[in-house]
Every structure is written in C-alpha cells, then in structure tokens.
Amino acid sequence: MQTEALVPLALPRGQKLRCELCLAPATVRCGGCAVTYYCDVEHQNADWASAHEKICPLLIPLRTAPPFYNSEKERKHGREQKISREKFLAELTQTIAQNFLLEGKHESAIPAALHSLKFSISVHGSDSVELVPAFLILAEASLGLGHLPQGEEYLSQAHWIILKNPQSSSATQSKLHRNLGLLYAAKGNFEESLRHLANDIYYASCAFGTNSVAVSGGYFHMANVFFRQNRMDVADSLYSEVVDIWHQHFCHLIDLRYQTLMTPAEINMLSEETESPEETLDEKEKAEATQMLSAILDLREQSARPQRAKIAKAVQAQAMLHYLTRDLQKAHECVTKVRQLMKQLPKHEPDRPFRRLIKLMQGRPVYGK
Template structure:
C-alpha cells in the first residue's frame, strides 16, 4: 500500500477543517492532492485503502476555487464541467463501495460510500432519491460490521426519502426492504425481518420478474431467517427456490453459448445480457463452458446448504 505523505496543518486561528472520515477537527492534509484532510493517520490510511488512492488527483479541480470567467458562456461551461466531474465521482465511489460490500469487505466500503453520499448531496440536495443508493450501502456495511444503530440511522434516512417520493422505482424499494430485513434479522427480530424480506421479493418480482436472479436474494435471506428459527422444511424449500432460479439462469447462458462463441473471460454470470459473437462454438469450448457453469452452480449449492 503506497500511502501518500501527510502534511501537518498550520491554520490561522479560528479556521477549522474537518476530517474526511469522521468530520472531527483535522490535523493532517494529504500531501498529494492538498485538498483532503484527516484527524489522524488511521483515518487517512482507511480512506486511502477504500477510495482515496483512486480519486486523489480527481478531487483537486472539485475542491479548488473556480477561476475568474470573462463571459457568461465561459462561466456556464465551467459549471457544466464541474457538475460532470462530480457526477463521475458519485458513480466511481458508488461502484467501489458496492464492490467492497459484495466481497464482504464492509470496513473498506464505508469511506467510498461516504464520498458517494457527500458528492450526491452537493449535486442533488439533502432530500433527493439520488442519495438512497449510498445510504443503503452504508446501512449494509454497518449491519455487516454489527453497527446496528448506525445502520438503523442510515436506513431511516433512506426510508424517509423513499416514502415521500411517489415515483420511487420498484428496484430501489426492493433494496430498501432487503436491507431492513437484514437489519431486523441481525437484531433477532425475525417476524419483522420476514415481513420486509417478503416485501423485497414483491418489489423485486415487479421490477425484474418472479424468477430473476435479482429476486433470488430475498428468498435466500428468508431461508436464512427460517433456518435460524429451526424451521428446516420452510428453509429447505426456499433454498431450493434459489437454486432453481440460478439453475435456470445458468441453463440459459449455456444454451446461448452452445449457439455462439464467447470466451470465458467475456461471460458475466450475473447478467441476462450475453455478449454475442458470430464465431461458432466448438465442441471443446462448449464442454469447457459447460464444466465452468456446472462448477459455479455446485459451489452455490454448497454455500447455500452450509449457511
């Protein structure tokens, strides 16, 4: 890990800068970008590992004063460029945070998600639906780390925005209820958890279809709750539903690959959209792809049974 040098701050009396992670009084500054501040070395390292290494230089034009513009046209162009840079950082930080969550690296996800939230607030304001994805990642990371009060606070913010937004998408509502289900399960409130997970399945079915892999997550988490309640018959039926959905998904992929050639590196097993090539699939390549997909399905089955 190549962490950039930190520079001690020498601020005029009365001026205060906030730590990038906790918001506390900053004592240090990143020596590379010069526009990011931390209360201590630990917070600087945590931010660097999570996201700062990727956005260090991108922050400079965002956090420095805009130049003097000679005309309204130049000013408008400058503001458009600033907005474009901010939106790019929202997307980048969100993707990085989501990747860490998928990998189970909840501590690493938090700084990136906080960046995504702050940039979204700067662009869209405090009450926008655009803030909900960042709140959901922060809540999921908090639940994964056992910081349930913090996760509850983030979900309350997300839920408040969703409830007052009449045209909120079914996909976002599905993710919100899934996170609420996971939070209540972590608290041991199984009835509330099952209610929210059932609502998750409903919204996911409306958005993606009853047997889509996006819907399978709700079934999986419901199965885990019933498993914890020692209701093994119900848990087993739900685990079977999950494996059936994934089996159908892999079967569709194999069927497509049996007709067209796609190298293993081009296959995204989580996507319904498969990159199509005009080159026919050879028998050996088809067998290779079939083995890969069957192994992936076997690993999924093993993981489900061991939960």
C-alpha cells in the first residue's frame, strides 16, 4: 500500500478535505489514487484492508475534474458513465461488506458498507430504499462489535426510509426486523425483541414461503431469546423448527443429486461443474446453516437430559450440509455419529434421505476442504 502524509495538506483557501471513514479533517492521502483522504494512517489501513485495495483505481475518474465536453450529447454521456461507475461500485462494495459479515469480520465490513452507502446516495438520493441494504449491513456489523448506539442509529435510518417507501419488499422488511430483534435482545428488552422477530418471520414467510430457510433465522433468534428467559420448552420447540427447516431443505438438495444418478458410473462422474446454481447452497446459506446447527447441537448435547432422536436429526442435517459443501471428511464423521446414535434408539431405521446421502458419498472419494 502506498501512503503519502500531508500534514498539513496543501489546499486552496477555503477547501477542506475529510476522512473517508469518519469525516474528521484529513491529514493523510492514498498514494495510489491520490483522491482519497483520511484523518490518520489507522483509518487508511482499515479502509485499505476492507475495500479500498479493490476499488482504488476506480475512484480516480469519479473524483477528478471531468474533461471539457464540446456538446450536450457528450456531457450527457459523461453523466451516464459516472452514474454507471457509481452503481457498479455501490454493488461491489456492498458485496464485499456482506462477505465480511459472513466471515464474522464485522470491523472489516464497516468501511466497505460506508462506501456502498455513499455511492448509493450519489446515485439514488438520500431517501431512496436502495440505501437500506447498506444501512442494515452497517447496523449488523455494529451490533456484532457490541456498538449498540451506533447500530441503533443505522437501524433508525433504515426504518425511516422504509416507512417513507411503503413499496419496500418483504425481504427487506424481514432483514430490518431481524436486526431490530437482535438489537433489543442485546439491550435486554426481550418483549420488544420477540415482537420484531415475529415480524421478521412474517415478512420472510411472505417473501420466500413458510418453510424457506430464509425463515429459519427468525425462529433461531427467537429461540435464543426464550432460552435467555429460561423458557426452555418454547425454546426447544423453536430450535426443533429450525432443524426441521434445514433438514427438509438439505433433503431436497440430496434428492436432486440422487435423481441424476442412474448408474455407479454416473456417480463417479458427479463433479462441481455438472451442478446447476439451483442445486447449490449460496455462501449466506452455508454460513447461517453452520452457525444455527452447530449452536443447536451444542445445546442439545449439553442438556441434562439429552434427547438422542433430536440430536441424531441435527447431526444428520450437518452430514448433509458437509456433503453439499464438499467436506466429505466431516460428512463421514457425522454419518458415523448418526449411526451410533441410531443404535441407541428403539426401532429407528435410517430414513430415505440418509440412505441416499450414504449412497452418494460412496460414489465420491473422501477429502477435506
């Protein structure tokens, strides 16, 4: 990374430059693009590690003086190019920020999300519903870092925009209410948290269907609230609902793979290139399924009265998840564990998805990630 310290910066009278991240007076400039400024090297390094390294040269045409245009047609084309670049950067930095969230890197997500917010404002205006995703990422990252007041401020901004835009999608409203539910849970206001999580489940069901994995997060976080209230029966029921949703989803994906296999030769031909996007888990689903199933399984196994049938179902869901994410070694470990648990259950035979999973695994070598 190139940096150029400018203390003080040589600026025309009356011109002030602000930090890209915090808007404090700038003292440092990026030596790569020379059009991005920071209050100190710490903020410059944070931005570089988050998004700036990927967008550094792309900022130059946006932040330098435009060329002289000879006609209105050229000026219009120049404006359209600028908007197109800003839209691309808004989407790119939003994706970068979302990926950091999936990895649990909340601090790294914030600079990228701030970039996305700025570009979205430039393209769509300060009251547009297109700003909501960036605000929600900023809120989720802030809550993940324990910065509740900042997270609450971002959620207030998102909520206000949605109230002014009644056409906001059910999917967007689901994400808003989930984050509000997490905020109030962190503040200890369980009643308000449950209200928002119930809204999350409602809007996610409207957008994706009642049995969609998109609904599972609302049930999972609601179960966590009941668990903290020591309302164990309700929490256990909701955790079971989460496992059922993921188990059903994985069974569907396993069935799709199994139906394509007619002979052992075709099993051996199964490869990453032959799978269609509809048959795979996206990164968000992988991260959420891993988090939820691992947490539920830990609670099940640590219970004073472990219920082996429920543990077996959660482990079977994990086995399918590992198979679908191509971690065959862990999938085999889970299959072995399920078989051991089944031996302790009266009259419990492997179900069809489990038998199909085993057959699929027999056609592929064992390997780790």
